[in-house]
Amino acid sequence: MKKEKLIELINREIDGCNSKRDSKRLFDILKQDPEADKLYRDLLSLSDALKQVPAVDPPPYLSMHIMNQVRGRKPEIQYNHKFNLLKEVQMATKNLLTGKKAAVLLGGAVAAIFAIVYFAFIYPPVDTEDAVGTIGVERAERYRADQVAAQEVILENQQYQQVLQSDQFQRLIRSDAFNELAQSADFNRLIAQEDFRSLVAQEDFRSLIAQEDFRSLIAQEDFRSLIAQEDFRSLIAQEDFRSLIAQEDFRSLIAQEDFRSLIAQEDFRSILAVEDFRNILAVEDFRNVLAIEDFHNLLAVEDFRQMVAAEDINRVVELEDYQNLVAQEDFRSMLAVEDFRNLLAAEDFRNLIAVEDFRNMLAVEDFRNMLAVEDFRNMIAVEDFRNMLAVEDFRNMIAVEDFRNMLAVEDFRNLIAAEDFRNMIAVEDFRNMLAVEDFRNMLAVEDFRNLIAVEDFRNMIAVEDFRQMLNDQNFQILANERNLGILAR
Amino acid sequence: MIRRQPHKKINADDMPELQDKDIILRCRNGDVEAFGEIVQRYQKMIYTIVYRMVTDPASADDITQTAFIKAYENLDRYKPEHPFFHWIHRIAVNEALNYIKQRKRVVELTDSHESSEDDPETEYSRNELQEQIDRALEDLKPDSRILIVLRHFGELSYREISEILDVPEKTVKSRLFSARQELRSILL
Numbered sequence A: 001m002k003k004e005k006l007i008e009l010i011n012r013e014i015d016g017c018n019s020k021r022d023s024k025r026l027f028d029i030l031k032q033d034p035e036a037d038k039l040y041r042d043l044l045s046l047s048d049a050l051k052q053v054p055a056v057d058p059p060p061y062l063s064m065h066i067m068n069q070v071r072g073r074k075p076e077i078q079y080n081h082k083f084n085l086l087k088e089v090q091m092a093t094k095n096l097l098t099g100k101k102a103a104v105l106l107g108g109a110v111a112a113i114f115a116i117v118y119f120a121f122i123y124p125p126v127d128t129e130d131a132v133g134t135i136g137v138e139r140a141e142r143y144r145a146d147q148v149a150a151q152e153v154i155l156e157n158q159q160y161q162q163v164l165q166s167d168q169f170q171r172l173i174r175s176d177a178f179n180e181l182a183q184s185a186d187f188n189r190l191i192a193q194e195d196f197r198s199l200v201a202q203e204d205f206r207s208l209i210a211q212e213d214f215r216s217l218i219a220q221e222d223f224r225s226l227i228a229q230e231d232f233r234s235l236i237a238q239e240d241f242r243s244l245i246a247q248e249d250f251r252s253l254i255a256q257e258d259f260r261s262l263i264a265q266e267d268f269r270s271i272l273a274v275e276d277f278r279n280i281l282a283v284e285d286f287r288n289v290l291a292i293e294d295f296h297n298l299l300a301v302e303d304f305r306q307m308v309a310a311e312d313i314n315r316v317v318e319l320e321d322y323q324n325l326v327a328q329e330d331f332r333s334m335l336a337v338e339d340f341r342n343l344l345a346a347e348d349f350r351n352l353i354a355v356e357d358f359r360n361m362l363a364v365e366d367f368r369n370m371l372a373v374e375d376f377r378n379m380i381a382v383e384d385f386r387n388m389l390a391v392e393d394f395r396n397m398i399a400v401e402d403f404r405n406m407l408a409v410e411d412f413r414n415l416i417a418a419e420d421f422r423n424m425i426a427v428e429d430f431r432n433m434l435a436v437e438d439f440r441n442m443l444a445v446e447d448f449r450n451l452i453a454v455e456d457f458r459n460m461i462a463v464e465d466f467r468q469m470l471n472d473q474n475f476q477i478l479a480n481e482r483n484l485g486i487l488a489r
Numbered sequence B: 001m002i003r004r005q006p007h008k009k010i011n012a013d014d015m016p017e018l019q020d021k022d023i024i025l026r027c028r029n030g031d032v033e034a035f036g037e038i039v040q041r042y043q044k045m046i047y048t049i050v051y052r053m054v055t056d057p058a059s060a061d062d063i064t065q066t067a068f069i070k071a072y073e074n075l076d077r078y079k080p081e082h083p084f085f086h087w088i089h090r091i092a093v094n095e096a097l098n099y100i101k102q103r104k105r106v107v108e109l110t111d112s113h114e115s116s117e118d119d120p121e122t123e124y125s126r127n128e129l130q131e132q133i134d135r136a137l138e139d140l141k142p143d144s145r146i147l148i149v150l151r152h153f154g155e156l157s158y159r160e161i162s163e164i165l166d167v168p169e170k171t172v173k174s175r176l177f178s179a180r181q182e183l184r185s186i187l188l
Helices: A003-014 A020-032 A034-052 A062-073 A081-097 A108-121 A136-142 A158-165 A167-173 A176-181 A185-191 A194-200 A203-209 A212-218 A221-227 A230-235 A239-245 A248-254 A257-263 A266-271 A275-282 A284-290 A293-299 A302-309 A311-318 A320-326 A329-335 A338-345 A347-353 A356-362 A365-371 A374-379 A383-390 A392-397 A401-407 A410-417 A419-425 A428-433 A437-443 A446-453 A455-461 A464-471 A473-480 A483-488 B017-028 B032-054 B057-073 B084-103 B111-118 B126-139 B142-153 B158-165 B169-187
Strands: none
Touching: A003 A020, A003 A034, A003 B169, A020 A034, A034 B126, A034 B142, A034 B169, A062 B032, A062 B057, B017 B032, B017 B084, B032 B057, B032 B084, B032 B126, B032 B142, B057 B084, B084 B142, B084 B158, B126 B142, B126 B169, B142 B158, B142 B169, B158 B169
């Protein structure tokens, strides 16, 4: 027999492919050929050694990863919700009863915690009946994992079971992002909280996690940093926070890329540490603000995000008056004004809120009344107004209590609402005049305030010559020499 | 004389191809979640084969994922007259081979490999055996390694291997037999 034919016979014998006749023929040869017999024995040993190598288990998250990517890559394929809901609930129910072997002993109040880990790392097990595939019953045994008995998974709380079996929860825990999140120590501390568990029991929470956007959110490193904060964890203990997540608008908010950029900021997260911020959440009007699309647009402004990151904003939100402010309908309508949003985005505005007096101004009810004046809102649309904010002297001016008193005068509010006034603030010299202390002193004089409240005064500032006069160096000298104050007296 | 019990012959007719085809049909009709059944069914076998090819868990993980995703993305190209099982294996094998070509890693026998030969008491422990075989597989050329992996870890027949690799059955046999002898010379 040719050597090639003999080698084939030996290999076919190893593979169990020889006919009885061929096997007999081979063994007859092997009896007479020690070299061939040695080859057969070696190859048989090799084959046995290879059989002893255990099958490797794919990582438990593998199927989740695959399915998440599959879902992402074929968005045009419509999701058959009805079928999937039924199937997933069935699978969840089944797996709660017959989960895979793991050191998972669930019971009492910690049921939810372990169940999350269980689902994230172990779910779903290979179903006994479905594991056959095309690989045949015998071969499939090699690739089948151990199963556990029903008593190994015990969930006492019916409510948790409902959550865990929900379609939304199932899809969430299969997501790539959740899987990574579940491995963080901070996340585990979070879910260990009693408050977190009562949050989970909410229908609204379940709606929230059903969102694709929520899943994208938890995929962020920044989100994970957020939950690492003790303050965030105390936040979720608040009833008001829970009311917040119940809002459809809140959910659309988290869908925004810009919102995610916001939470990426360290400073934003420090705001959460302010108890007053959490108090704001209790204000229903604040929650209404979140519902405004314009607010969402505001988040898109990089400068706005920087602003909320500013340390001073912490002090602002501490003010009860600020909270009252955001509760106002007028404030909300202001958010709809694009110019207002530009204002908030301006660096000068951020400097402004650093001024304690400005923050005190927020406390003045008259200021809030001013917000109700449409003309005021028009004024803030003027770039010159924003330039004015850049003037440090202006900021000093608003620090003067008298200025704030002026806000109480309706005529003054009318004045600043006048287009002519807006023209005036476009004049740099006028803005310089604001820097003059004497001018600010003048504001303390009631008569002066009455003066500027007069319609004729407003007419006067409509005259270009008057505004040019303000440009005149001599006029400024006049102001510098306290003559303006004398005039007022 | 050691007499080898023949393998149980796998009959292609016994394979539940209809089930696979039904699932694929559902996927094509837009039921994305149905593909999860396919993943559940084949992930362990595919992962095992890929892992034995690349001998690195992280890479095996990536390649397995890529294989399933490519299969899903190209479901329209799958011809239902052929077993889906072959098709997904072919994709995974190609991915693994491509990875190995890119890696161009030169495998050398390590010190621990040599020392294991000096320590006959522990040589036969399961972990060491696995390690030895992994190293020996790495010493084989990828084209030879895939034959060993598909036959011994995938437990596939010559015909199945021939369909997966898209080469004649005769070529499968000659390459498999050569690969075994190479492996023998490395291990024994």
